[in-house]
Structure formats: structure tokens, C-alpha cells
Amino acid sequence: MTTPRIAFIGAGNMAASLIGGLRAQGIDANAIRASDRGAEQRSKISAEHGIETFASNAEAIQGADVIVLSIKPQVMKEVCQDLAAHIGEQQLVVSIAAGISCASLESWLGPRAIVRCMPNTPALLRQGVSGLYGNVQVSPAQRQQAEQLLSAVGLALWLDQEAQIDAVTAVSGSGPAYFFLLIEAMTAAGEKLGLPRETAAQLTLHTALGAARMAVASDVDASELRRRVTSPAGTTEAAIKTFQADGFEALVEKALNAAAHRSAELAEQLGQ
Ligand SMILES: NC(=O)c1ccc[n+]([C@@H]2O[C@H](COP(=O)([O-])OP(=O)(O)OC[C@H]3O[C@@H](n4cnc5c(N)ncnc54)[C@H](OP(=O)(O)O)[C@@H]3O)[C@@H](O)[C@H]2O)c1
Structure with missing residues (x-):
């Protein structure tokens, strides 16, 4: 499998953990980029992991195979609506935000391949566990990409139904x-x-x-x-x-x- 190029939208705690995990797995810093609205956050993540950072979300996703939405749920709608015009058909969207359904993401981004994940806080120590759900547009190769991403911070388990994310939230998320x-x-x-x-x-x-x-x-x-x-x-x-x-x-x-x-x-x- 070739290394996917991954863009993180929002360079906070969870993005930093995932990036740290990917780097520890030997993923090249050139394959990872991140955007954040905070200049301090951008300098911090760039200094820690040697990755390129952007103030513009639209710029960050250019050329990426996987776009990780690692922002708070409250800003998701606005960020997605801004990204919609810039996102390519082949790009996989991975959302780690609690409580945002694939249907909502598709209503803001247009119909596309989406993987929804629920990680938990021990991911910060790479001791997390995540539940993953992929919609029907997700290809086998994209499933592997999402799994590789979440496995960087712990165990990644696939779910058959999106509604099971609520149960994952109840068991391991909380x-x-x-x-x-x-x-x-x-x-x-x-x-x-x-x-x-x-x-x-x-x-x-x-x-x-x-x-x-x-x-x-x-x-x-x-x-x-x-x-x-x-x-x-x-x-x-x-x-x-x-x-x-x-x-x-x-x-x-x-x-x-x-x-x-x-x-x-x-x-x-x-x-x-
Ligand atoms: N932390 C966990 O253990 C955990 C577990 C499961 C799921 N999650 C999910 O992971 C997501 C991220 O959580 P987190 O703890 O990493 O949050 P966080 O530390 O607040 O990171 C989010 C980052 O995105 C930035 N941001 C906000 N609006 C933006 C925009 N419009 N464009 C670009 N960047 C923007 C934030 O900047 P500002 O600080 O300026 O707002 C912040 O630096 C959440 O959706 C959460 O539900 C987290």
C-alpha cells in the first residue's frame, strides 16, 4: 500500500495525537499537513512533527487522499460548507467529531466517501480504542487508510451500522x-x-x-x-x-x- 497523503483540519489535541502516532509508525512528515485557525497552534504542531501547516483549510486539503476533520463538532457545519467547493470526489473524509452523522456531513460536503470514528482520550498516549463506521462509498483501499490512521493511536474496530457509534460513545468514548x-x-x-x-x-x-x-x-x-x-x-x-x-x-x-x-x-x- 502506498502512503496516503493526509490533511488534518484542526490541529488540536486529537490531531496532534494522530500525527504523533503516524510519525511513530514511520509515515513521512511530507505526507502529512494540517490547518488550524490559530497561528500558535500551527507553529506548535509544525515544530513538534515537522509537517507543513496552513491557515487556509482549502489549501491544506489540496492533493490529500484523506481529509481528517479534527475540529470541534460545533464548528463542523461552517468548516464543511467552506470546504465543499474545494474538495475532490476521490478524497476520503474521516471525521473524528462526536455526534456528527454521515448524513449531516454529506448534506454539507455533498455525497462522498466518509468514515466516522469515535476515538477516546487514551489516544493521547496511543492507548486508545476507536469504533469506525464507513458509508457505502468507502472503497476497500480507503477503509485500510482510515484503519491505518486510527490504529496509530490504539485499537481500531469496524462497526456495521452507524447507529452503533452511540453505543461506542457510551462504552469507550465516555x-x-x-x-x-x-x-x-x-x-x-x-x-x-x-x-x-x-x-x-x-x-x-x-x-x-x-x-x-x-x-x-x-x-x-x-x-x-x-x-x-x-x-x-x-x-x-x-x-x-x-x-x-x-x-x-x-x-x-x-x-x-x-x-x-x-x-x-x-x-x-x-x-x-
Ligand atoms: N480529545 C478527545 O479525547 C476526543 C475523543 C473523541 C473524539 N474527539 C473529537 O475530536 C475533535 C477534536 O477534538 P480536540 O480535543 O482535538 O479539540 P481541540 O484541541 O479544540 O482541536 C481543534 C482545533 O481546531 C481549531 N479550529 C477551530 N475552528 C477551526 C476552523 N474553522 N478551521 C481550522 N481550525 C479550527 C481549534 O482552534 P481554536 O482553539 O482556536 O478553536 C483547535 O486548535 C472533536 O470533534 C472531538 O469531538 C476528541
Whole structure:
């Protein structure tokens, strides 16, 4: 596969992570360009990654195979409407913006190949996970290009239906915050049990990291791993029974439903 030429519209946090990931994969700086409305942001990204930057979005996309829309959802409509006259038929548009549907993007840019992605914040450390959905115009080669882009910052998983993006948002998009909440709660509980705060925090963090690494490396699912560490009438069982008696699983389901519902609601509002 030849290296696609990639143009980023909006050179903020997510674009910087993706560019860093691509550069780390050995993609030449000449194959990447970015535009941003902020001069400071342009100098920063150009100094960090050695790429060419532009104040004009229309100029940045010239000659690009892939155009990554890495701006906030609130400015997407205006940016797309300005780009519409300059964009070529063969150019793949990859949007990483939350809550902007392919239909909205097509209504602003015209009918075309679009991949919509939902990455998450650990992408900043190249430890992210993304859900990707491509519309029917996306060719197999373009699918590979989008996958290569998102794999630069973590795991990239394809979805069959665009509506599943709301579920991805609920599980992994918003997911890091759920783990942060559990980390906060366990640290506070450890402190109440008599540990110094810093010790409780380190124990919690390294337990979360170790458990996640163990689950990722394992060939059995999380329920089996849990069963293996839960001895009958032991300490783990005492805690798990307490979680379950108060409806832990139902609460998690309710929380994720609320996130998915909100994602669909925002898409409705932002896509107007
Ligand atoms: N960060 C995450 O973890 C994450 C996760 C999933 C999805 N996303 C999505 O990724 C997208 C980018 O997020 P981010 O965190 O990277 O945002 P960000 O840091 O604010 O980056 C966006 C950049 O685009 C610039 N910009 C705004 N309007 C522009 C325009 N008309 N033309 C060119 N550049 C323009 C912004 O400049 P100003 O600062 O001057 O506005 C900013 O430098 C969002 O749509 C978000 O939903 C982010």
C-alpha cells in the first residue's frame, strides 16, 4: 500500500495525537499537513512533527487522499460548507467529531466517501480504542487508510451500522471517566479503611492497570477471571456480593444507556 497523503483540519489535541502516532509508525512528515485557525497552534504542531501547516483549510486539503476533520463538532457545519467547493470526489473524509452523522456531513460536503470514528482520550498516549463506521462509498483501499490512521493511536474496530457509534460513545468514548470514578471511589474507601491517601491511590491505580493488562492478555473472559479470584466465603466474594446486592450491573447498564441516549440527542442537535 502506498502512503496516503493526509490533511488534518484542526490541529488540536486529537490531531496532534494522530500525527504523533503516524510519525511513530514511520509515515513521512511530507505526507502529512494540517490547518488550524490559530497561528500558535500551527507553529506548535509544525515544530513538534515537522509537517507543513496552513491557515487556509482549502489549501491544506489540496492533493490529500484523506481529509481528517479534527475540529470541534460545533464548528463542523461552517468548516464543511467552506470546504465543499474545494474538495475532490476521490478524497476520503474521516471525521473524528462526536455526534456528527454521515448524513449531516454529506448534506454539507455533498455525497462522498466518509468514515466516522469515535476515538477516546487514551489516544493521547496511543492507548486508545476507536469504533469506525464507513458509508457505502468507502472503497476497500480507503477503509485500510482510515484503519491505518486510527490504529496509530490504539485499537481500531469496524462497526456495521452507524447507529452503533452511540453505543461506542457510551462504552469507550465516555468509558475512561467511569474507570476514573471507580478509581476515585476505591481510593477514598481505602483511605477510610486506614491507608494513607497516596498509598490507597497507588494500590488502586496499579490494581486497575494490572487487572486490565491481565484481562487483555487472557484467553478467557472477565467473568471467568473474576470467578478464578473469588474463593467461596472469601474476601473478594464479600465485596462482589455487596456490589451485586445493590444492583451494580443494572446501574452500569442504566449509566451506559444514559450516555448512548445523550449521544443520539447531541447528534440530532449538532446535525441541523
Ligand atoms: N480529545 C478527545 O479525547 C476526543 C475523543 C473523541 C473524539 N474527539 C473529537 O475530536 C475533535 C477534536 O477534538 P480536540 O480535543 O482535538 O479539540 P481541540 O484541541 O479544540 O482541536 C481543534 C482545533 O481546531 C481549531 N479550529 C477551530 N475552528 C477551526 C476552523 N474553522 N478551521 C481550522 N481550525 C479550527 C481549534 O482552534 P481554536 O482553539 O482556536 O478553536 C483547535 O486548535 C472533536 O470533534 C472531538 O469531538 C476528541
